[in-house]
Amino acid sequence: MSLSINNAKNIAKVLTESLPYIQKFTKCTVVVKYGGNAMVDEKLKHSFARDIVLMKLVGMNPIVVHGGGPQIGNVLDQLNIESNFVDGLRVTDSQTMDVVEMVLGGLVNKEIVNLLNKNQGKAVGVTGKDGNLIKAKKLQIKTRNGGPSEEIVDIGQVGEVVQINTEILEVMKDSDFIPVIAPIGTDESGASYNINADSVAGEIAKVLGAEKLILLTNVAGVQDKQGNVLTGLSIKQVAKLIADKTLQGGMLPKVECALKAVKGGVHSAHIIDGRVEHAVLLEIFTDEGVGTLITKNGLNQD
Numbered sequence: 666m667s668l669s670i671n672n673a674k675n676i677a678k679v680l681t682e683s684l685p686y687i688q689k690f691t692k693c694t695v696v697v698k699y700g701g702n703a704m705v706d707e708k709l710k711h712s713f714a715r716d717i718v719l720m721k722l723v724g725m726n727p728i729v730v731h732g733g734g735p736q737i738g739n740v741l742d743q744l745n746i747e748s749n750f751v752d753g754l755r756v757t758d759s760q761t762m763d764v765v766e767m768v769l770g771g772l773v774n775k776e777i778v779n780l781l782n783k784n785q786g787k788a789v790g791v792t793g794k795d796g797n798l799i800k801a802k803k804l805q806i807k808t809r810n811g812g813p814s815e816e817i818v819d820i821g822q823v824g825e826v827v828q829i830n831t832e833i834l835e836v837m838k839d840s841d842f843i844p845v846i847a848p849i850g851t852d853e854s855g856a857s858y859n860i861n862a863d864s865v866a867g868e869i870a871k872v873l874g875a876e877k878l879i880l881l882t883n884v885a886g887v888q889d890k891q892g893n894v895l896t897g898l899s900i901k902q903v904a905k906l907i908a909d910k911t912l913q914g915g916m917l918p919k920v921e922c923a924l925k926a927v928k929g930g931v932h933s934a935h936i937i938d939g940r941v942e943h944a945v946l947l948e949i950f951t952d953e954g955v956g957t958l959i960t961k962n963g964l965n966q967d
Contacts, residue, residue: 693875695877696875699729700733700734717843718843721843732863733768733773737755737769752806762859789837796832798829801827804825897960898963900924920959924959933959935957936957
């Protein structure tokens, strides 16, 4: 009996702690980049879906942008198409782009839509092609290749965002629907481009004036050189961490994406541990959170 009472008390504590956040963020837009472990582990997939549906039910406007690199790699392997990378970006020729569109716009996108709908949400899947949502251009990659001068490397149909047409998102925002977006864009000639999902999420958050940009990762968050998770960071503090090489490697592009969003008017960016069940809800609705919070001026003293 005492165990049940303790459980009830814990539930009550969580609910009362979350109430001010629910009140504060009602009608606010939250853009969530979905990927990593949260996207492949069955238990984490369902906890993520319930988080997003609950956000919508309490009056928030969640928008999901997803990746799918491992899934693309698996299908390319099955088709005996070789995968090559430059600076972490998949070289995307026309044959690979066909697979990217099939996997991102079809298999992965529809699986996420189905997952949200099975958890009582009303999700709608789109790619950046739908309603001219994402206008893109070819991404120019410069590398030294071990030499003194930079060279432009052609990595095919890999793009960057030129413009976000928010019309289709505004329609869904004002309804009960949850948009699920595959990061594929087109240029003026109609050519398709594979775009980094973090970048797409950040650009959408900026143009919509989102309250939050949330990037799910496979690590605990931004860490100092001793491995402690840092949070409540300001733009200035993050710049220092980059300058002194505390931040490098795979975390650096995510942090730069978060910084760009905050500088562009998004109130806060969150880099959170997608390996934790209900990570999104814990980050938004609890005092402690499960990752790194970055805002313009931070919560800590410089």
